[in-house]
Each structure stands twice: as C-alpha cells, then as structure tokens.
Amino acid sequence: xxxxxxxxxxxxxxxxxxxxxxxxxxxxxxxxxxxxxxxxxxxxxxxxxxxxxxxxxxxxxxxxxxxxxxxxxxxxxxxxxxxxxxxxxxxxxxxxxxxxxxxxxxxxxxxxxxxxxxxxxxxxxxxxxxxxxxxxxxxxxxxxxxxxxxxxxxxxxxxxxxxxxxxxxxxxxxxxxxxxxxxxxxxxxxxxxxxxxxxxxxxxxxxxxxxxxxxxxxxxxxxxxxxxxxxxxxxxxxxxxxxxxxxxxxxxxxxxxxxxxxxxxxxxxxxxxxxxxxxxxxxxxxxxxxxxxxxxxxxxxxxxxxxxxxxxxxxxxxxxxxxxxxxxxxxxxxxxxxxxxxxxxxxxxxxxxxxxxxxxxxxxxxxxxxxx
Ligand SMILES: *Cc1c(COP(=O)(O)O)cnc(C)c1O
Numbered sequence: 001x002x003x004x005x006x007x008x009x010x011x012x013x014x015x016x017x018x019x020x021x022x023x024x025x026x027x028x029x030x031x032x033x034x035x036x037x038x039x040x041x042x043x044x045x046x047x048x049x050x051x052x053x054x055x056x057x058x059x060x061x062x063x064x065x066x067x068x069x070x071x072x073x074x075x076x077x078x079x080x081x082x083x084x085x086x087x088x089x090x091x092x093x094x095x096x097x098x099x100x101x102x103x104x105x106x107x108x109x110x111x112x113x114x115x116x117x118x119x120x121x122x123x124x125x126x127x128x129x130x131x132x133x134x135x136x137x138x139x140x141x142x143x144x145x146x147x148x149x150x151x152x153x154x155x156x157x158x159x160x161x162x163x164x165x166x167x168x169x170x171x172x173x174x175x176x177x178x179x180x181x182x183x184x185x186x187x188x189x190x191x192x193x194x195x196x197x198x199x200x201x202x203x204x205x206x207x208x209x210x211x212x213x214x215x216x217x218x219x220x221x222x223x224x225x226x227x228x229x230x231x232x233x234x235x236x237x238x239x240x241x242x243x244x245x246x247x248x249x250x251x252x253x254x255x256x257x258x259x260x261x262x263x264x265x266x267x268x269x270x271x272x273x274x275x276x277x278x279x280x281x282x283x284x285x286x287x288x289x290x291x292x293x294x295x296x297x298x299x300x301x302x303x304x305x306x307x308x309x310x311x312x313x314x315x316x317x318x319x320x321x322x323x324x325x326x327x328x329x330x331x332x333x334x335x336x337x338x339x340x341x342x343x344x345x346x347x348x349x350x351x352x353x354x355x356x357x358x359x360x361x362x363x364x365x366x367x368x369x370x371x372x
Pocket of ligand 1: 080107
C-alpha cells in the first residue's frame with residue numbers, strides 16, 4: 001500500500017457523498033437525523049409494545065404499496081439477514097430438493113447451505129460463467145427454484161420469470177429489491193436484507209410471500225422436521241402477522257427501513273427508484289464503454305446490473321490502486337469483490353446514490369488514471 005501515488009482530486013470532482021459501497025450502502029443522512037430526534041421515545045423501548053409494532057406495521061404496509069403486492073401476499077420479517085434466511089429456507093421452505101442458479105458468490109452460498117443439510121436431497125446446481133447467468137430448467141423432482149435477481153458480487157442481473165413447472169420460486173433480491181422492476185406473479189418468496197438498496201442497516205430479512213409460499217411454510221412448520229426456533233419460518237410468519245419478529249430486532253434498522261420506504265413512496269414509488277437506477281447505470285456503463293482503459297465486466301448489456309456496476313480495467317491500470325486513491329480522497333468502497341479476482345471496480349447505483357455523484361465519480365476516475 002506504500003506505493004499508492006498521492007493524487008488529490010480537485011474539489012469539483014469530489015462527489016457530494018463518497019459512499020459507493022454495495023452493502024452496507026449509503027444511508028440517507030435525513031433518516032439518521034430523524035432517528036436521533038426520536039430521543040427517548042423509540043430506541044431502548046420494548047419491541048412488543050405499540051410504538052415499535054407500529055414501525056413494523058408501517059414497513060409491512062409500505063412494502064405492499066411500494067411493490068404493488070397482491071392482497072393475498074404477506075410481508076414477513078426476521079432477524080439475521082439474507083444469510084439467516086437461507087438457513088431458514090433449508091428448514092422451512094424446501095421440501096426435498098431445490099434447484100439453484102449459481103452465478104456468483106451469494107447464489108453459490110445458498111446452494112452450499114442446502115448441500116450440507118442432512119434432511120434434504122442433493123440440490124441441483126446450474127452454473128454459469130462469472131459475468132453471466134443461467135436460466136432455471138424445469139425438473140419434476142425439484143420443489144423449490146432458487147433464483148437471484150441481482151448477483152451483487154458480479155454485477156449481473158437476471159429477469160425473474162417463473163419456470164414452467166410446479167414448485168416454489170424463491171428469489172434472493174438482496175441488492176435488487178427496490179431498484180429493479182419485478183412482477184409478484186413470477187415469485188412465491190422475494191427476500192432481501194435492507195442494507196443494500198434500502199440504505200438501512202444489516203441484521204434483518206424481509207420476505208414477500210405468495211399464498212403458495214405460505215402453504216409451504218405452514219406445511220413444513222406442521223411436519224415433524226426438527227427446526228431451531230430462531231430459524232422457523234412458521235414462527236416468523238406468525239409473529240409478522242402481529243407486527244413483531246421472533247426475537248429482538250435492531251430497532252434502528254427498523255426505523256431506517258420505514259423511513260426509506262416512505263421516502264421512496266413520496267418520490268414516486270418503485271417506478272421512480274427503477275428509473276433512477278436506470279439513469280445512473282446509463283451514466284456508468286456509457287463512461288466504461290467509452291474509456292480507453294476500462295470496459296463493463298458483463299459483456300451482454302441485457303445482463304448488466306442497473307444497481308451494481310462492475311467495471312474492468314486494462315492490465316496496465318491496477319483497479320485496486322485506483323480504489324485506494326479514491327479512498328484517500330474520501331470516495332469509499334469502490335473496490336471489486338475480492339473473491340472474484342478481477343481487475344475491477346464495483347460501484348453501487350442504488351436509488352440513494354445521486355446520479356450527479358456517479359457522474360463526478362467517473363470523471364474522478366479519469367482524472368486519477370491520467371495521472372497514475
Ligand atoms: C449482501 C447479500 C447477501 C447477504 O446478506 P446478509 O445480510 O449479509 O446476510 C445475500 N445475497 C445477496 C444477493 C447479497 O447482495
């Protein structure tokens with residue numbers, strides 16, 4: 001790290017907010033200030049009492065509005081984030097055998113959890129090369145299809161289309177939900193952690209569940225399969241219906257999610273958020289395509305994520321050095337996902353990130369590369 005050249009960006013190239021990380025991502029300062037103003041009335045009070053339950057209720061109803069959920073879909077919350085949800089799904093959502101589309105670190109992790117579960121059959125794992133995505137393949141033995149709307153580690157998005165088969169469709173939407181259009185008819189469970197698009201804190205999962213998803217949860221919840229209570233989807237469902245979680249949630253996270261949902265609805269809802277991500281991704285990818293030293297990592301424009309951009313550099317320019325120089329200038333978390341081993345930057349374009357800040361970021365990178 002001692003060989004990082006010191007390059008100071010001129011003020012006009014420094015974005016107004018330097019947070020471009022893909023999770024935890026930029027939190028709205030307005031929401032933080034509002035949380036502070038709650039003083040003695042919210043943080044430090046019981047999550048089983050009306051004040052906190054009203055916040056959970058507002059999240060559940062706000063999500064119904066934001067995602068235009070059909071009346072018979074339910075919003076369920078639990079503690080532990082998407083990673084905990086995978087474990088819960090292994091107990092309470094997969095009956096015998098699941099099919100996983102593996103095209104990056106996160107989609108691969110869910111498949112690994114299931115592969116290790118002694119009560120389940122070996123999952124069917126369909127892989128694609130890094131930078132692309134596979135499609136589900138109907139299989140009569142499969143009772144759950146595990147899709148990932150946006151592979152945060154590679155910057156690949158895929159359309160959410162229900163395979164022509166019976167079986168529950170469960171979508172990891174952690175870095176997609178709230179920034180990409182989705183039709184509720186195409187999934188049974190759409191789950192995510194709120195520290196990505198929703199600009200809140202980690203440690204929580206939120207899932208939209210269709211009637212078929214609820215049936216599966218009820219069925220496995222009533223079966224004699226042993227399930228740790230913390231991971232029980234049946235308990236999560238029962239508690240969510242009462243605007244609670246099974247165990248104690250982080251109240252600050254709940255507050256930030258509630259305010260983010262309200263903000264997105266005020267701004268024009270999901271259409272507004274998706275439009276903003278589209279505009280931002282246009283800025284970043286058109287810059288990457290025209291820069292002589294950089295190019296979008298995902299070659300197929302249709303698969304390029306509108307929420308998380310991965311941009312590769314030619315061999316002569318070390319992306320890690322660029323990210324370090326950016327960091328020295330207060331521009332944070334632009335480094336690529338380490339395990340991928342690419343010479344690339346990864347840039348979040350979530351709705352909270354100002355398109356004008358992304359514009360400045362691209363100019364800042366040009367400025368740095370010219371001087372390296
Ligand atoms: C971040 C992320 C996860 C993991 O979320 P945690 O809250 O850390 O459990 C899972 N899937 C995707 C697609 C993600 O982006």
